[in-house]
Amino acid sequence: MAGTVAVLRTSPVRVGGQLDESRAYFHRLFWAFPPCIEAFRHCKPLISIDGTHLYGKYEGTLLVPIAQDGNSNIFPVAFALVEGENAESWPFFLSHLREHVTPQPGLLVISNRHNGIKAALEAPDGGWLPPSAYRAFCIRHVAANFALIFKGKDARKLLVNAAYAKTEVKFHYWFDILRSEDPAMCDWANRIEYSLWTQHCDEGRGFGHMTTNISECVNSILKGVRNVPVCSLVKATYGRLAELFCSQRERG
Template sequence: MPGSVAILRTSPVRVGGQVDETQAYFHRLFWTFPPCIEAFRHCKPLVSIDGTHLYGKYGGTLLIAIAQDGNSNILPVAFALVEGENAESWTFFLSHLRQHVTPQPGLLVISDRHNGIKAALEAPDGGWLPPAAYRAFCIRHVAANFALTFKDPAMCEWANRIDYSLWTQHRDDGRRFGHMTTNISECVNSILKGVRNLPVSSLVKATYGRLAKLFTAKCFAVTLYDRDNSEFTVAETTPTGSFSLGSYRVSLASRTCDCGVYQISSVFSVYRMGFTPPIPEGFWPPYDGPTVIPDPAKRRAREGRPRSTRIRTNMDEADPNQPKRCGLCRQPGHTRRSCPQLGGSSHTGGQ
């Protein structure tokens, strides 16, 4: 899709100690789509970030940034495939998120207390320090850490050591919009269900397809209109109009809405830019770089008997000149399956 942002990072392939210039290992990928970039301009100045493990042939983590529109609908705005959650991978994701999707000042980031996120957000040149941006903890993760760490009066001291602005509403200056957890990130697992075991290109295509469907589903229809009082009822429906997702009475004169917040124009603007059909692969610009291949070191261990980690010595090496012995009677010349003792016990058992 024209205007999409895709940032690929690779690592060198070495053959015989020399770098193979024709190939490169896949390392990290950040991507987002133009409708997501435009949509975030009309969303709450808040983004929830989280990571979820891949479970396909290769290991790794999918990082996601989630926004929310004025009607409390969740909206994924950026993705990244990385080797795992660490300071370098979170810095890669958050730096491109800031540059391409969320440049607005005063933004709030809600996350868990992962040290990699902390290091990325506190980097002096990352653009995430106050007053350019603020951070808040997911209270669910704080509570889980709290319960695991303390069983005595020291719990109060532990909680008081966390800056109140990071985990309480009365010190957040209204930036949380009532969001105390990263649940909107967790909910995206349902949107991306079944894609975390796909190859990289198929996973990216899946996010495009799911988002295109999400944008199409956000349809609004005016059901009643009072010209004299400049009031109308707007219904959020499915694309076919067969199912209502909510109905609100809006007054243009008093600029009020039944939902409690007059943000109708902002909600419409979020989904104004649609997803255009992608350009067929045969019409893509020519590529003259190295062939990107999967890193064999990132491949998951095959199912079955685990590899032995025992350090073997000379005593463990079998003599190739010695005949193999039966595992049952320890005599040479036959195997356990054809052992005479096995046949004798079967005969005895039959009597």
């Protein structure tokens, strides 16, 4: 399709210690289709990013940013096939995402707390620092990390309730209950900047979104194609997105 963005990275092949310039290994691939790039211009200035592991003969990780329009329809805006979630793959993905798909100022990125994501978003020349862009942690991942230290569903629920509180008063209501259970719980939560995990401090940038759950919905779109070769995977994303856009148009 004309206008498709595709960035391929390869690795050199060495035979007996010598570089074979006639061959190369696949390393990473970023791609985005024009309809998705155009559609994102009319969506909320927010993306949810996550990785989906591939399986079978062709291993690796598919990184996918998900957007949502004003009618609550969700769709992937780009894809990247990488060797895994690490300190090199996330900057590759996020730099091309910013350059080719999401140049809008004031964009909010919702993600987990992976160190590779953190490093990429905090890079001085990456274009993801405030006020150009902002970050929020998926509260489900924060709560999961919290639950590893503090056992019990009630404590986890109190933390989530505090995160979803829309006003400072309501936040402190739940936080005070959490403190009465165990002050150490509040000490743990206070080590994370409030703007990264609480709704009352996000200045409305999250539009009520607090998790990367919409990213996981993409698994249904890619069902059955997570174990196929690269070319087949790229073709499948094109076909599945075409079906998704047509069905959403029919629903209005």
